[in-house]
Structures are given as C-alpha cells and as structure tokens.
Amino acid sequence: MYSDLSKEERYRLWYDSQNNVYYNKYQQVLAHFGSIEAIFELARSKKLTSEGLISDMLLKKLIENASEAYIDELIAELIKHNVKAYTLITEGYPDMLKDIYDPPAVLYCLGNLKSDIGLSIAIIGSRSASPYGIRVARVFSRQLANEGVCIISGLAKGIDGEASRGALKSNSDYPTIAVLGTNILNIFPASNSELAQSIMERGAVISEYAPHKVTNRYTFPQRNRIISGLSNGVLVVEAAIKSGTNITIDYAHEQGRNVYSLPGRITDELSAGTNALIRHGAAKPVFGINDILEDYGKTAVCNEPKIMPSPSEMAGHAKKKSPDSKISAAKPKASLTHDELLVIQALNDSPKNFDEICNVCEFSISYLISVLTELEFSGIIRQSHGRVYELIKPL
Amino acid sequence: MLGQVKSCGLSGINGYPVEIEVDLSVGLPSYDTVGLPDAAVRESKERVRSAIINSKLNYPDGRLIINLAPAATKKVGSVYDLPIALGILAANQIIPKSALKDTVVFGELALNGDVRPVYGVLPMALCARSMGCKKLILPEANAAEASHISDIEVIPVKNLTQTCKFLLHRSKISPLKAEDWNPDTYSALVDFSDIKGQQGAKRAAIVAASGGHNLLMVGAPGTGKTMIAKGIPGILPRLTFEEALEVTKIHSVVNMLEGRSGIITQRPFRSPHHSASSVSLVGGSSNASPGEVSLAHLGVLFLDEFPEFKKDVMEALREPIEDGKITITRAAAKATYPADFMLVAAMNPCPCGYFGSRQKPCTCSRYQVKSYLQRISGPMLDRIDIHVEMSEVTYSEMTSNVQLETSESIRSKIENARAIQKNRYKNEGIMINAQLPPGLVKKYCLPDENGAKLIRRAMDVQALSPRAYDRVLKVARTVADLEGSTTVSSIHIAEAIQYRNVISKYWI
Numbered sequence: 079m080y081s082d083l084s085k086e087e088r089y090r091l092w093y094d095s096q097n098n099v100y101y102n103k104y105q106q107v108l109a110h111f112g113s114i115e116a117i118f119e120l121a122r123s124k125k126l127t128s129e130g131l132i133s134d135m136l137l138k139k140l141i142e143n144a145s146e147a148y149i150d151e152l153i154a155e156l157i158k159h160n161v162k163a164y165t166l167i168t169e170g171y172p173d174m175l176k177d178i179y180d181p182p183a184v185l186y187c188l189g190n191l192k193s194d195i196g197l198s199i200a201i202i203g204s205r206s207a208s209p210y211g212i213r214v215a216r217v218f219s220r221q222l223a224n225e226g227v228c229i230i231s232g233l234a235k236g237i238d239g240e241a242s243r244g245a246l247k248s249n250s251d252y253p254t255i256a257v258l259g260t261n262i263l264n265i266f267p268a269s270n271s272e273l274a275q276s277i278m279e280r281g282a283v284i285s286e287y288a289p290h291k292v293t294n295r296y297t298f299p300q301r302n303r304i305i306s307g308l309s310n311g312v313l314v315v316e317a318a319i320k321s322g323t324n325i326t327i328d329y330a331h332e333q334g335r336n337v338y339s340l341p342g343r344i345t346d347e348l349s350a351g352t353n354a355l356i357r358h359g360a361a362k363p364v365f366g367i368n369d370i371l372e373d374y375g376k377t378a379v380c381n382e383p384k385i386m387p388s389p390s391e392m393a394g395h396a397k398k399k400s401p402d403s404k405i406s407a408a409k410p411k412a413s414l415t416h417d418e419l420l421v422i423q424a425l426n427d428s429p430k431n432f433d434e435i436c437n438v439c440e441f442s443i444s445y446l447i448s449v450l451t452e453l454e455f456s457g458i459i460r461q462s463h464g465r466v467y468e469l470i471k472p473l
Numbered sequence: 474m475l476g477q478v479k480s481c482g483l484s485g486i487n488g489y490p491v492e493i494e495v496d497l498s499v500g501l502p503s504y505d506t507v508g509l510p511d512a513a514v515r516e517s518k519e520r521v522r523s524a525i526i527n528s529k530l531n532y533p534d535g536r537l538i539i540n541l542a543p544a545a546t547k548k549v550g551s552v553y554d555l556p557i558a559l560g561i562l563a564a565n566q567i568i569p570k571s572a573l574k575d576t577v578v579f580g581e582l583a584l585n586g587d588v589r590p591v592y593g594v595l596p597m598a599l600c601a602r603s604m605g606c607k608k609l610i611l612p613e614a615n616a617a618e619a620s621h622i623s624d625i626e627v628i629p630v631k632n633l634t635q636t637c638k639f640l641l642h643r644s645k646i647s648p649l650k651a652e653d654w655n656p657d658t659y660s661a662l663v664d665f666s667d668i669k670g671q672q673g674a675k676r677a678a679i680v681a682a683s684g685g686h687n688l689l690m691v692g693a694p695g696t697g698k699t700m701i702a703k704g705i706p707g708i709l710p711r712l713t714f715e716e717a718l719e720v721t722k723i724h725s726v727v728n729m730l731e732g733r734s735g736i737i738t739q740r741p742f743r744s745p746h747h748s749a750s751s752v753s754l755v756g757g758s759s760n761a762s763p764g765e766v767s768l769a770h771l772g773v774l775f776l777d778e779f780p781e782f783k784k785d786v787m788e789a790l791r792e793p794i795e796d797g798k799i800t801i802t803r804a805a806a807k808a809t810y811p812a813d814f815m816l817v818a819a820m821n822p823c824p825c826g827y828f829g830s831r832q833k834p835c836t837c838s839r840y841q842v843k844s845y846l847q848r849i850s851g852p853m854l855d856r857i858d859i860h861v862e863m864s865e866v867t868y869s870e871m872t873s874n875v876q877l878e879t880s881e882s883i884r885s886k887i888e889n890a891r892a893i894q895k896n897r898y899k900n901e902g903i904m905i906n907a908q909l910p911p912g913l914v915k916k917y918c919l920p921d922e923n924g925a926k927l928i929r930r931a932m933d934v935q936a937l938s939p940r941a942y943d944r945v946l947k948v949a950r951t952v953a954d955l956e957g958s959t960t961v962s963s964i965h966i967a968e969a970i971q972y973r974n975v976i977s978k979y980w981i
Binding site: 206436 | 670671672673675676692693822828829830831834835839862863864865866867927930931934952956963964967968970971974978979
C-alpha cells in the first residue's frame with residue numbers, strides 16, 4: 079500500500095511519527111498551515127515557527143528530521159512489521175471515525191481495515207469480570223457477529239478479551255476489531271497476544287500510536303474514543319460504579335452513539351455501574367441481541383438466553399427425552415440422583431461457596447464433596463475461585 | 474591425688490560420656506583446664522573456686538589440672554561446674570572416691586554454692602543410663618526431666634554443701650520419681666468446635682491429620698486459616714511416651730522446656746515468622762543446633778503467609794519434608810536431627826488477598842497475582858498432598874450457635890484411622906499413608922471398580938497429571954481409613970480429587 083502514497087500522505091506519516099502521544103491540536107495545525115506538506119517544506123528550509131500551535135520540542139524534532147530519506151526509513155519499518163498505516167485522507171480510513179471530534183491522525187493496523195465496516199457494536203466492561211459477565215460477553219458477541227455485526231473491543235483482559243473471543247467463534251468473515259492503547263507493535267496485555275494474532279487473521283488490530291512510540295497510562299483512556307467512535311453502539315457488560323468503562327460511555331454519548339447496558343443483580347458490585355446506567359436512563363437495558371439489533375432495523379432468529387430449568391423440570395424433561403443439550407451429552411439427566419438435584423436446586427438462584435451449600439443441603443461433608451465432584455465432572459456445575467460453585471447455564 | 478567424676482556432653486541430640494579427671498599435686502597454686510574447653514568451661518575455674526570457698530569447704534593449695542576426656546572433643550557449656558567441684562573435693566580427700574562410683578554428675582554452680590539448671594538434660598541422662606551408671610546427680614530444676622528415664626536414680630541437689638553431705642552419707646536426698654505418663658492434648662490453642670463455618674477446610678485438615686499429609690490452605694485474609702492450623706495439634710493422636718521422649722530431647726538441647734513435668738506431653742506447634750532464615754528453619758549455626766523443622770518433630774510446622782518466605786528457605790524445606798530428618802554439617806560440628814513434621818501452610822491467593830473474592834475486589838494486577846503464586850515452586854506444591862481453598866465466611870455462620878464436633882471426638886476418629894494404617898503397614902516399616910513410597914501406593918491404595926472409573930474420568934475431564942494420580946490415591950486411602958472402609962471407592966476418590974484441583978484453579 080505504500081507504493082502509491084501521495085506526498086501529503088507521506089508527510090502526514092512523518093508528522094505523526096514526530097508528534098507526542100497526547101491530544102494535540104492536529105486539526106488546528108492543519109487549518110493554519112493548510113497541509114502537512116507545507117509544514118514539511120517549512121521544516122526542511124528551517125523556517126518553521128511554532129505559531130502558538132506547535133510545541134518547542136515537536137518543533138525541534140520536526141526541523142531535525144525533515145528529510146525524504148527519513149520518511150523512507152519510517153515506511154520501511156512499517157513494511158517490515160507488516161503494519162498498514164491509514165491517514166485521514168487515505169482510502170480505507172473508517173468513515174465512522176472521520177465524524178468524531180478528534181479522529182486519530184493516522185491509524186496503524188495489523189490485519190485488514192475497511193472504510194465501511196458496516197454495523198459495529200463495541201462490547202466493553204470490567205477487566206476483573208465475573209463468570210456471568212464473561213459468559214454474556216462471549217455469547218452476545220458470537221451471536222452479534224453471526225448477524226454480521228463487527229465487534230469492537232479493547233483487547234483488555236476480562237470482558238474485552240472475551241468479546242473478541244466470542245466474535246472469533248462466529249462464522250462472520252469480518253468479526254472483530256481490537257483497538258490498542260499501546261503502540262501497534264506492543265500487544266498489551268501480553269497474555270492476549272495469541273488472541274490478537276487470531277484477530278489479525280480475520281479482522282484488525284489497530285492503534286493510533288506508531289511503532290516504537292512509548293505509551294503510558296493516559297493513552298488507554300484516550301484510545302477509548304476510538305472504540306466508541308468506530309461503533310454504532312456501545313454495550314457495557316459489566317462495570318463497577320467507578321470504572322474506566324465510564325470514559326468510553328462518556329465518549330459514546332458525546333459522539334452520539336447508542337449505549338446499551340446489561341442488567342445484573344443489584345447486589346453485584348460489577349453490575350452496579352451497568353444497573354446505574356439503566357436507572358438513569360443513560361443506556362438501554364439489553365436482554366438479548368435483538369434489543370440491540372432492532373435499533374438498526376434487524377432481527378436475529380434466536381437470541382434470548384436460555385434460562386436454566388428448575389431441577390424438577392430437568393428430571394421431568396429427562397423422561398420426555400430432550401435430545402440437544404450439553405448436559406445430556408455428559409450425563410443423562412435421568413441419572414441425576416435426588417441429592418444431586420438438591421445441590422442443583424441450591425445453586426439455582428445464585429452461585430454459592432462450599433460452606434453455603436453445606437448449610438443448605440445438610441449432607442455430611444465428605445458426601446457433599448463427592449456429589450459436587452460428580453456434578454463437576456458431568457459438566458453441570460463448575461468451581462471458581464474461593465471454592466464457589468455455580469451452574470453452567472446453557473445460554 | 475586424683476579425683477574422677479563421670480559427666481556427659483552433648484552432640485546434636487545425643488549425649489556422650491565425659492570423664493572428668495582432677496589431679497592435685499604439690500607445687501605453686503595453679504589451675505589448668507585441658508580437653509578442648511570452650512570459654513564457658515574455662516571460666517568455670519572462678520565459679521568452682523568461689524562456690525567451694527563460700528560453701529565453707531576446703532579449697533586445696535597446690536597445682537590443679539582438670540582434664541575433660543575424651544580430650545579431642547570440644548566441651549561446651551556450664552554443665553561441668555558441679556562435677557569439677559566434686560572432682561576437686563575428691564582429689565582433696567574431702568569426699569571419698571567410692572561415693573562417686575557409678576554416678577553421673579552435671580550442673581552449673583553459682584558463686585555462693587547453689588546449683589543452677591542446665592540444658593540438654595534428657596539426652597545426657599539417657600547417655601548416663603547407657604553408660605551403666607546407677608545414680609544421677611543434677612540440679613533440682615532439671616530433675617523432673619531426667620526422672621522419666623527408668624533404671625536410674627535421679628538425685629536432685631540444691632547446692633554444693635547439700636551434695637557433699639549426701640555423698641558423705643550425712644544426709645539423705647530421696648530420688649525423684651516421675652509422675653505417671655499422662656499424655657495431654659493441645660489444650661492452650663484452638664478447639665475445632667470453636668471454628669465456625671469453613672466446613673470444607675476443616676474436613677481437609679482432619680483428612681490431613683489422619684494420614685499425616687501436608688496441608689496447604691489458600692484463602693482471603695480473615696477466613697480462619699490460622700485458626701484451623703492452630704487447631705490441628707489438638708486433633709492429632711496423643712503422643713506416646715517414646716515419642717514424647719524424642720520431642721523432649723530436641724527441646725531440651727535448645728533449652729526450650731517449659732512446665733514442671735519436665736517432659737513434653739503435647740505435640741509441638743511451631744509457627745516461625747516468614748522473615749525466618751533457612752538456618753533458623755532447618756538448623757545450623759556453628760554448633761549445628763536444630764531448627765524449627767526439628768522443633769516441630771512429630772507435631773505441626775505452620776508456615777503462615779507461605780509465599781512470603783524466602784525462596785531459599787522454602788527450597789531448604791524440601792529435604793526434611795521428604796526424609797523426615799535433617800543432617801546439618803558445619804566445619805566444627807555435624808548432627809542429624811529428626812524432622813518428621815506435618816507441614817501446614819497458609820497463603821493468600823494474591824498480594825492484596827482478595828483475588829477471586831466475592832466480597833471485596835482484588836486490587837492486584839494479573840502479573841502481580843501470577844508472580845505471587847509462582848513463589849511457590851512446583852516441586853514444593855507436589856510435596857503437599859492436600860490443597861484446600863477457604864470459603865468466605867458469612868456473618869450468620871460466624872455467630873451461629875450450632876454445636877460442632879469437638880477436637881476431642883475428632884481426635885478419637887483420627888486415632889482409629891491411624892491405628893488402621895499402623896496395622897496395615899506393620900511389615901513395611903512405615904506408620905502412615907503420607908509415608909507411602911510410590912511402589913506401595915499400587916499395592917495398598919488400589920481403588921475399586923467405580924473408584925477407578927471416576928479417576929479415569931478425572932484424568933479425562935480435569936487433566937489430572939500422572940504425578941497427581943499417586944497423591945490422589947494416597948489421600949483417598951486416608952479418606953477411606955477415616956471412614957473405616959477397607960476398599961477405596963468412588964466417594965473417597967471424589968473427595969481426594971477435590972484436594973488437588975486448587976492447583977489447576979490458581980497455578981495453571
């Protein structure tokens with residue numbers, strides 16, 4: 079893509095590589111000088127002055143590095159790492175982003191970026207997500223992607239990462255875009271680098287920061303404007319009252335995007351933020367992907383999450399033979415014993431830790447342990463940190 | 474003139490005979506101690522002289538040579554004050570030589586002639602018995618400790634004058650008889666019925682105690698890990714007399730005996746702080762003294778905040794855990810101490826303590842959590858058979874008045890389980906399931922048909938490693954013993970599997 083770059087595009091890459099990582103007066107600079115090419119020419123002849131817009135440090139760097147050879151080197155580096163760069167005037171720069179208040183001057187991309195990505199929904203939430211959040215993020219993103227929606231997320235651990243994973247499980251040919259808060263060559267967190275690799279294969283990993291640019295904690299919130307900017311709507315899966323997610327939501331409101339929120343139990347700290355959004359009318363509650371799709375004139379065929387049937391129903395169904403269920407594959411429902419059903423009943427309203435189950439069921443401890451092991455192996459319940467057991471609900 | 478007195482020295486936790494020879498010859502008054510005395514032994518010169526004079530006895534004028542045989546072994550401490558004084562008096566013909574025949578003497582002297590207690594009395598008294606001596610003269614304060622040894626008369630003495638009168642048959646001192654052996658339980662710490670909630674962790678502790686397995690508890694701060702650990706000595710079987718002697722020996726040589734009975738009747742509970750050095754934990758220093766692992770012998774070594782221990786300290790623990798003893802070699806000394814303890818370790822899942830908690834959010838980064846957990850090495854985790862996660866305790870549980878099983882009744886169940894194990898392994902030279910070598914696991918722990926099926930399923934579903942396989946079988950054997958079952962069935966296997974899955978939740 080670099081062979082047919084226009085002069086202006088080349089100079090824009092050059093200017094961006096010199097600029098610092100913070101919000102800058104890019105639009106004002108552009109308006110004042112007319113084009114970046116003009117700045118380059120002034121810098122090359124060492125006549126460039128700050129005009130109250132360019133910081134002294136940037137000015138020094140611009141004058142120092144104003145040469146065509148330098149730009150060639152820059153581009154060689156991008157080619158070496160297979161990074162595509164889109165300036166605001168390059169074809170392929172997402173149209174959605176051009177509309178926001180401060181679009182990134184250059185988008186660096188691994189994978190494929192399209193100017194028209196179609197309907198896109200950002201799925202965001204807490205980094206320390208609960209099993210509930212993780213499950214919904216995965217399922218909703220997979221279902222949405224199957225409907226042709228592109229999922230935008232931040233590749234963070236927790237909800238963001240799960241959203242990407244879910245989207246990759248779909249059969250969509252352009253399932254997801256991940257927006258980094260670090261420079262394009264520095265996948266953060268490193269534990270998600272494998273995930274990033276699979277995103278690149280089918281979607282795109284993008285960043286507004288050039289390779290080797292040093293980013294910091296302030297670049298992550300700055301990046302959030304791109305997440306909301308790229309999306310038609312933003313779905314908050316889980317967030318505490320005070321959460322970085324709020325920054326994205328503020329951007330979404332500013333940029334006129336729809337905000338959706340997943341309701342949770344009122345006692346869950348991680349659902350406090352999402353519930354508050356709903357209470358204040360700042361977001362639309364989402365119970366299934368149709369709540370989102372209907373706003374864009376679409377409907378999905380099957381979207382409502384299945385609700386776990388009560389244990390007695392499960393036992394009843396078993397007699398009637400229900401063919402397509404994960405549980406029946408692992409263990410026939412009919413073979414659930416009375417005591418196993420009691421445990422399932424105990425876990426039905428909420429996950430419980432070992433002690434709580436112990437109090438509810440009143441089995442001997444060793445017997446309870448063996449019942450739980452049996453259920454766990456049968457894929458009916460699972461154990462998470464703190465010895466908390468929960469039902470695996472077929473969503 | 475020559476005076477001879479028998480005494481004992483200490484090497485590790487064993488005594489060895491020391492012969493004290495005093496030669497009084499005509500010449501200018503002088504006093505020399507030979508036979509590798511340390512500073513404390515050399516200084517005894519002044520104490521002995523003052524004590525003899527202040528006891529209104531005759532201190533000889535002349536050339537005194539004190540030899541401590543065997544001459545090539547280093548003698549340490551103040552135990553030789555009293556025998557040297559008696560040797561001088563014998564050489565001076567104040568007390569007859571025959572009076573000291575078949576008698577072992579030790580004790581420190583005060584300047585006024587009083588006899589002060591020393592340490593290491595039990596091993597030295599055992600040595601006296603093996604030397605074939607009939608009588609043991611020792612400080613009154615140490616007498617109770619020595620009295621537990623049969624076939625030897627224990628004569629407690631208060632001061633030098635009284636000792637002389639006794640040896641001259643001018644007064645009588647009745648030999649001290651031991652109180653009846655009365656194994657006590659660990660009364661001072663926590664009773665299991667006081668621990669509300671934590672049913673799962675308590676059960677794990679009971680299983681661990683039954684088979685002598687090491688235990689690791691993982692949980693948020695304030696969930697009761699320390700309380701359970703403190704309760705464990707109270708549910709372990711009572712010490713037998715032989716075990717008590719062994720424990721007392723170790724505590725005796727580091728001068729840590731407390732109480733009037735002179736013998737340790739309770740299983741030790743040691744909880745070194747996590748700033749401990751490897752020397753303080755496994756033993757060492759120039760005289761190769763025992764460390765915490767040996768002081769916890771036959772009891773519980775509780776390591777709270779396990780990952781906070783230094784890396785080298787943790788790794789140093791591996792050998793004693795495996796072998797049940799520790800050999801310490803220093804330039805000047807070498808000693809082997811028993812270190813057959815039950816390791817109970819407790820830890821938070823992350824630096825802030827709330828990783829995975831439902832009540833309080835964890836403030837640690839993923840990386841912090843990972844590096845915190847990784848401080849515990851794989852081989853270390855492998856040596857701990859039972860891992861258990863604590864539940865978060867709710868207020869209603871904490872304040873409930875339900876009567877829970879007392880340590881007393883739990884202990885009797887555990888004693889039964891241990892008896893079953895002892896009987897089963899009577900020809901194998903081991904006592905408990907935890908000691909089973911891999912070869913014998915297949916012989917004694919084979920599960921029945923359903924149990925085998927379950928364990929196969931576990932390998933499929935949970936990726937239970939082959940290494941964990943043996944451990945699961947061992948623990949399942951213990952669970953079965955606790956329930957009084959001869960076969961290892963699926964219910965026992967199911968429970969044992971639960972004690973391994975903490976690893977997969979946190980470490981992998």
